[in-house]
Amino acid sequence: MSGFKLLRTPPGSLVVFVCLLMSVVENLHKGPGVKVLVKEHDDAILPCSLSTRENLEGILFDWRKNGQKNGQKKEVFLYDAGDHYNNGHQGQDEQFKGRVSHFQDQLMNGNASIKIQNMTMADSGNYSCDFPHLQPSQTFNIELVVELTLKDRSGEIPGTCPEPYIKTLNDMKDGLLLQCEVRGASPKPKVQWQDSAGNILPSEGKCSERGGLYYVTRWTAVTKTDQYRCVVTQEEIGHQIDAETFVPFCEKPCEDCSAKNLIGGFYGFIIGVVVLAVAKALLVATKHFRAN
Numbered sequence: 001m002s003g004f005k006l007l008r009t010p011p012g013s014l015v016v017f018v019c020l021l022m023s024v025v026e027n028l029h030k031g032p033g034v035k036v037l038v039k040e041h042d043d044a045i046l047p048c049s050l051s052t053r054e055n056l057e058g059i060l061f062d063w064r065k066n067g068q069k070n071g072q073k074k075e076v077f078l079y080d081a082g083d084h085y086n087n088g089h090q091g092q093d094e095q096f097k098g099r100v101s102h103f104q105d106q107l108m109n110g111n112a113s114i115k116i117q118n119m120t121m122a123d124s125g126n127y128s129c130d131f132p133h134l135q136p137s138q139t140f141n142i143e144l145v146v147e148l149t150l151k152d153r154s155g156e157i158p159g160t161c162p163e164p165y166i167k168t169l170n171d172m173k174d175g176l177l178l179q180c181e182v183r184g185a186s187p188k189p190k191v192q193w194q195d196s197a198g199n200i201l202p203s204e205g206k207c208s209e210r211g212g213l214y215y216v217t218r219w220t221a222v223t224k225t226d227q228y229r230c231v232v233t234q235e236e237i238g239h240q241i242d243a244e245t246f247v248p249f250c251e252k253p254c255e256d257c258s259a260k261n262l263i264g265g266f267y268g269f270i271i272g273v274v275v276l277a278v279a280k281a282l283l284v285a286t287k288h289f290r291a292n
């Protein structure tokens with residue numbers, strides 16, 4: 001009955017609406033819903049603000065990173081009534097030393113956000129911002145995703161794919177079969193064939209796993225002269241490496257195109273040399289004739 005009344009009286013329904021809105025906003029802050037996307041090497045701001053906007057200068061808040069293998073959390077940043085990791089407080093994890101700062105002028109607005117400099121792959125993960133001494137205590141969860149640029153990271157990370165092996169198999173009637181092979185890589189790589197324009201070519205493959213390493217082979221059939229690339233990508237660690245091969249075809253597909261071209265080139269060269277020699281001989285002969 002009172003609900004019915006509320007709906008009919010505008011001020012009451014407004015209160016209900018505002019309360020609903022506030023609880024929605026509150027849940028947005030609390031749940032695992034806050035996600036921060038940031039590019040590798042950029043700085044990240046991890047947000048954490050109390051909706052009450054109460055002054056934080058004299059209280060304690062603690063930022064930690066979840067999901068370590070042993071279930072322990074890493075200490076990212078701790079502020080305790082003016083003491084913090086950048087002015088002598090001990091206990092910060094090595095990974096974050098010298099990289100994290102808070103916003104001093106924002107504390108009085110209830111804002112405990114932090115900035116972490118120079119994002120690397122290892123920074124991806126779930127963070128929590130805790131106010132253990134508040135009544136009731138509060139925790140905010142933030143998921144940080146570092147977007148990696150794809151590049152050759154062979155020297156940087158163990159387990160990256162080495163350059164793949166390319167082989168040309170001549171067992172097709174109207175074209176050639178190209179084979180690309182990755183021997184032992186982890187995490188599992190994606191292997192693709194591309195033409196020189198960057199188009200991904202249809203291919204077939206097989207994959208096996210031994211001792212935690214992946215062995216991948218992919219084949220594609222080609223019928224046109226082009227530079228073909230086998231591109232190997234390990235998305236999770238931002239690693240990409242490739243190998244290329246040039247495949248020549250005559251007007252009609254033939255198996256030893258490159259050999260034929262070479263032979264043609266060789267004959268051309270011989271003829272050229274002979275013509276030059278004859279011309280020179282003629283020249284010398286005429287000079288000799290004139291001189292006489």
Ligand SMILES: *[C@@H]1O[C@H](CO)[C@@H](O)[C@H](O)[C@H]1NC(C)=O
Nearest residue numbers: 045047049103106111112113
């Ligand atoms: C908290 O401070 C940071 C850094 O100045 C700012 O980017 C963020 O918008 C602030 N959050 C709120 C809720 O004001």
Ligand SMILES: *[C@@H]1O[C@H](CO)[C@@H](O)[C@H](O)[C@H]1NC(C)=O
Nearest residue numbers: 040041042117118119120121
């Ligand atoms: C960021 O970190 C990388 C190593 O991960 C380092 O090579 C680079 O110089 C750093 N950049 C800045 C701006 O500190």
Ligand SMILES: *[C@@H]1O[C@H](CO)[C@@H](O)[C@H](O)[C@H]1NC(C)=O
Nearest residue numbers: 032066067124125126127143
């Ligand atoms: C972070 O948390 C989200 C949701 O809570 C989960 O799906 C994700 O796997 C977590 N990420 C890591 C790296 O633990």
